[in-house]
Amino acid sequence: MAAFLERLGLFPRAPDPRPLGAIAADIEDELAFHLEASTRALIEEGLEDEAARAEALRRFGDVDRIRRECARTLMGERIVLQRIQFVLTAALLAAVVFLVLASRETNARAAVERERSLALLAQIEARLVQGEARLVEERRHAASEPALQPPPVIDRLPVLGQSAEESPAGAYLAANGTRTDLGTARESWSEAFNEQHGSWRHGLRIAERLAALSGSQGAEILVQVWNELSVEHREQVMKPFVFDGGHPHALEVLELGFEDSVHSVRERAVLYLQTYAWQDLWQGDGQGDRWLAQWRDRPVGEVLRENAERWARAYAECAQEREQIAGGRVEHLLEGIEHVRPETLAKAGVDLRGILVEAGVCAIAPARLGGLPAAQRAIAERVRSWCQP
DSSP: OHHHHHHHTSSSSOOOOSOHHHHHHHHHHHHHHHHHHHHHHHHHTTOOHHHHHHHHHHHHOOHHHHHHHHHHHHHHHHHHHHHHHHHHHHHHHHHHHHHHHHHHHHHHHHHHHHHHHHHHHHHHHHHHHHTHHHHHHHHHHHHHSOOOOOOOOOOSOTTTOOOTTTOOTTSEEOTTSOEEOHHHHHHHHHHHHHTTTTOHHHHHHHHHHHHTSSTTHHHHHHHHHGGGSOHHHHHHTTHHHHSTTOOTTHHHHHHHHHTOSSHHHHHHHHHHHHHHHSSOOOOSSSHHHHHHHHHTTSOHHHHHHHHHHHHHHHHHHHHTOHHHHHTTHHHHHHHTTTTOOHHHHHHTTOOHHHHHHHHTGGGOOGGGGTTSOHHHHHHHHHHHHTTOO
16 A cells, blocks of 8 residues: 555655564664764764763764654654555545446436437537648648747756856765866766665765765755655755754755655654744744745755744843743744754854843753743753753
């Protein structure tokens, strides 16, 4: 049934069929992989093993919460599919019953319609014969008109650089490290990804190499190969462009994920975008499209600073009014920054503490927000921790 739905386009990808234990083990492997990678990077920067491990855990955030979110994402598709299967089965049974009951009436109507169709065809044939001369004249007149030109092809990379056909030789690095043009580099990186088409770890490793390329090369090449990547790879390739402070072209990459047809890819893109937007863009009213259209071409530092300032002003203002707290406005603002990564702002040179202090966020008494639900209070406490020197 899952494969049937996938062919119909009703379900973008069959859910993970493995037992829950296997899914949980895979989640643990991925979390351990990222923690180990972060720890190794900190050790290379000069930290001791234990200190590096502690700092990696601190940067990673609430491991239990992330583990629950991963499990919810993986299991959500299975639950949705089960519901779709139930509804489709009921609909198909109803359709079969209806068709059996209506078969006799349908045959009778078909005979009547057949007679009508024959009569109509006779009329059409007569009209075609009468209008043959006029049709020939119209065709001759149309042939004398200038041909319509097809619309121009729009390049997806007006900001990042030239198209694959216009790129100069030697301007890009292929996957093997040789300098070449964009078209050849694209083919080599596509082949590198496809060496292990279904391995998310392999896709992440290749994406890390892409993100490390100078300038906009990595983002340009990723735009070129995106539609050829497996779902497992598309779920991972955004990470190196947003983690550890973010890439200068992170928003162009995240837009690819935000526009993807697969739910799990879009969901990851939305979570990563919270650091830049300081709001939840997972809305069905075009909010995410409008935000990306406004900010995607701006420098990352400006995007981070201005969106943080806007959120801080709104949060400080709402926290001063009990009606706003009771009405859920403060909860909404806090939920929109659950996945913000302060280290991204720090690497971009944005003074997050200064923004919060200037807006009055750091002066909000904890007791004033004591009536919030536990989840939102935890986020509010995390915001207060950003006020520390």
